Every structure is written in structure tokens, then in C-alpha cells.
Amino acid sequence: MTSDMPTAPVPATGQEKFRWIMHCGWNGLCPRCGKGKMFKSWLKIVDTCDHCGLDYRFAAPDDGPAFFSLCIIALPLIAIVVWLQVAFDPPIWVHLVTSVPLMIAGTLAPLRPIKGWLVASQFVNRAQEAGTQGLWSQLHGTDKGRSDFDQ
Structure with missing residues (x-):
């Protein structure tokens, strides 16, 4: 990468980093x-x-978006569905009309913002598995002393 490419400085303080990660990740921006x-x-x-x-070769959110979506959103939704069943004992069609679409939309909709948040966080914090820099530079053809974040 040449120095004439437009870049924004990555924020230095923790609160600025957090705001930058949230802004870029949740909006799907670089x-x-x-x-x-x-x-x-x-x-x-x-x-x-x-x-x-x-170059987004560094990005490895893996199963993180699904994990956060299931833990943060699906578990409370399951509690609501169970409460609905216990409190009102509705027929099965009520669950098919309300609970199933709510669960599907509630777990799938936040996947993209969560994935963006994880990738942005990985870049800003230069997150990389310990001891893998040499292997990554060999696989990606980068200089031995440079990481994928120093493009």
C-alpha cells in the first residue's frame, strides 16, 4: 500500500477506539x-x-457473530416464548405465527452488525493469535517483521 491512499487515523484512547469500532462495525464501513x-x-x-x-485477510470473526446473536438475543427470546406458553397456554399455531418469526428475525438480523463489529474490533486492536505472525507472513507473502495490519 502506498502512502497516498486515504486513511483515517485509528483513535488512540479507549473511548475513541470504542466509538470508532461501533461506528465502522455497525455501519459496515472499513x-x-x-x-x-x-x-x-x-x-x-x-x-x-x-x-x-x-486487505481483509486478517478478518477472522469465525463463529463469533452467531455466538453473540444466540446468547444475547435468542436466550431472552426463548424466555419470552416459554413465558407465553406457561402464562397463556396458546395453541401451537400462535407460536408458529408469533414465536417462530420472532426467533428467526431476532437471531438473523443482528448477524451482519455483529460481524462488522468483530472485524472492526480485530483491526483496531490488532488482534491476532499469539505466535502466528511468522506463519501468516509466510502464507500471505508479507515481510517477516510486518503483520497483516501494517499494510
């Missing part, structure tokens, strides 16, 4: 420049930022 798009489809991350050229 965590380096804040302008390019992070996603090319609903959950598929672009290869490189179309604005600043950030």
Missing part, C-alpha cells in the same frame, strides 16, 4: 478509512476496501 464498504453481500466480507485498499 475500519481503517471509515468510508469503504466492508461487506459485498449480507455476510460476505470484501477482499479489499474500495476506498483505501485495506
